[in-house]
Amino acid sequence: MLSERHIEVFVTCSFPGQTNPARYARSALRLWLNYLRAEGWVAPPVVAANAGSQSRADELLRRYAHHLRTDCGLAEKSLLVYLPFVRDFLAEQATQIEADAPDALDAPTIRRFLLKHARNRSSEYCRLLAISLRSLCRFLFLHGDAQLDLSRGVPSVRRWRQAGIPVFLTPAEVERILATPNRSSSRGRRDYAILLLLARLGLRASEIVGLELDDLHWRTGEMILHGKGRIRQRLPLLADVGEAIATYLRQDRGSCTSRRVFLREKAPCGGLTGPASIGHVVRLAFARAGIKPASRGAAHLMRHSLATRMVRHGASLSQIAEVLRHRSENSSAIYAKVSCEALRGVARPWPVAGDAR
Numbered sequence: 001m002l003s004e005r006h007i008e009v010f011v012t013c014s015f016p017g018q019t020n021p022a023r024y025a026r027s028a029l030r031l032w033l034n035y036l037r038a039e040g041w042v043a044p045p046v047v048a049a050n051a052g053s054q055s056r057a058d059e060l061l062r063r064y065a066h067h068l069r070t071d072c073g074l075a076e077k078s079l080l081v082y083l084p085f086v087r088d089f090l091a092e093q094a095t096q097i098e099a100d101a102p103d104a105l106d107a108p109t110i111r112r113f114l115l116k117h118a119r120n121r122s123s124e125y126c127r128l129l130a131i132s133l134r135s136l137c138r139f140l141f142l143h144g145d146a147q148l149d150l151s152r153g154v155p156s157v158r159r160w161r162q163a164g165i166p167v168f169l170t171p172a173e174v175e176r177i178l179a180t181p182n183r184s185s186s187r188g189r190r191d192y193a194i195l196l197l198l199a200r201l202g203l204r205a206s207e208i209v210g211l212e213l214d215d216l217h218w219r220t221g222e223m224i225l226h227g228k229g230r231i232r233q234r235l236p237l238l239a240d241v242g243e244a245i246a247t248y249l250r251q252d253r254g255s256c257t258s259r260r261v262f263l264r265e266k267a268p269c270g271g272l273t274g275p276a277s278i279g280h281v282v283r284l285a286f287a288r289a290g291i292k293p294a295s296r297g298a299a300h301l302m303r304h305s306l307a308t309r310m311v312r313h314g315a316s317l318s319q320i321a322e323v324l325r326h327r328s329e330n331s332s333a334i335y336a337k338v339s340c341e342a343l344r345g346v347a348r349p350w351p352v353a354g355d356a357r
Contacts, residue, residue, distance in 0.1 A: 002033065002042050023084065056097045057090040060145070067139050077206060077275075085132035089113050105146055107153030110137065114155060126157045167301060168308040173291055174199050177302075180288035186252035187265050191281050193244040194262060198282065198302035200241050202324050205275035205299040212259040216245070225325070233325055275299070 007029045015022035036042040065083060068074045074082075090097065092113065096104035110133055118126040134154045140146035169177070178195055182188035197203045207225045215224040216237065225233045237245075245261065256263055260271030272278070282298035293301050307320050320326075 002036070004030070004033070007033065023088070027084070055094065057094040060097070060140075061087055061090055063143065064136060064139050067143070068135075075206075081128055082132045082135060085129050086136050088117070089133065089136070105140060105150070107150050110150060110154055118157075123157060130154055130157050167293065167304060169291070169293075169301060169305040171309060173289070174302070174305055176289040177282075177285045177291065180285045186248075189244070189248045189252055190262060190265070191285065193241070193248045194278060194281050195285060195302075196241045196244050198278075198299055199306065200238050201235060202303045202306040204303065205278035208262065208278050209260075209272045209275055211261045213249075213261060214259065216261070218242070218246075227325055235325075 007026060010029070011022050011026050015025060033042065037044055061083070064086060065079060068079055068082060089110075093104050093109065114126075114129060114133060117129060121129075134151040137146070137151035137154065138149060141149040141151075178192070178199060181192040181195065183192055194208055197208050198205075203225070204227070207227060210226045211223070215226075217223065218237075221237045221242070222234050223237045225235055227233050249261070253261075253263060254269075256269045258270045262272055264270060264272060264277075278299045279297070282302065286293060286298060303324065307324060310320050310323065315323075
């Protein structure tokens with residue numbers, strides 16, 4: 001019978017000496033195994049008689065995940081960022097944790113782990129690793145598993161905030177992308193509604209995936225978004241966006257037990273699998289429009305383009321923050337760089353030789 005042992009054997013043989021690919025393959029296969037068990041095609045795991053209790057490392061990980069969900073209010077997608085880093089750290093220290101060694105969770109051990117796993121990695125990977133370790137340290141201190149708050153002992157990763165200029169699409173390119181879906185087909189009508197939500201309202205991919213039928217208030221012309229930090233926000237349902245969604249719901253969505261607005265085109269019937277599915281829709285539209293984006297994050301590029309268009313039409317940063325639902329106006333400050341005419345008016349002239357006084 002298929003079990004975790006078969007997964008470990010497969011991963012070990014398929015990814016010898018490759019830590020990162022092995023980790024992702026192991027996670028994907030475990031999700032697949034859980035699905036097979038939920039459907040009744042594979043028997044549940046057999047628990048040995050002497051395996052009634054979890055190891056201390058596993059118990060710490062379980063409590064930490066509960067802390068992130070309940071105390072911090074993080075969404076499940078945020079847990080997918082934190083938990084893999086913490087799981088790897090606790091796995092490396094499992095022997096010392098079981099033995100209750102005093103140096104199992106001290107500052108030098110945490111720093112060595114970070115420096116070891118940050119080698120030859122991108123700055124974003126290192127930043128997320130450091131954030132996860134700091135979060136774990138605060139959890140251990142708050143729940144009495146550590147006598148000191150070791151979060152300040154985790155080295156910081158230098159990254160220059162707002163160092164670049166946001167990549168965006170011109171209004172003409174956005175209209176070309178919106179014209180690409182074949183609106184005579186069910187998939188085309190679905191994709192057109194998704195693209196309009198991105199282009200007209202600047203929604204995040206996760207917000208589109210999580211949109212449910214009960215979130216659409218047709219009489220008041222509003223929609224409810226489930227944003228970051230489990231915050232519910234109201235947003236106006238623009239006429240063309242509402243018409244596109246209504247057309248998809250009437251003609252193509254059909255009946256399904258799922259309450260999600262946008263469903264998969266292929267069986268089994270249900271909501272879209274995640275934000276990556278929205279990115280796939282946008283990348284296909286880019287390819288059809290003959291546009292090659294100069295950055296990753298195809299769906300987020302539409303959000304940047306909306307903010308850029310607002311800046312160039314005279315919108316203030318506070319207005320942009322309100323439309324894009326930023327918690328702080330500092331998140332919108334980067335869009336000031338795309339207002340070239342306004343920046344040209346405050347730029348000081350370049351010094352010329354012999355002009356000094």
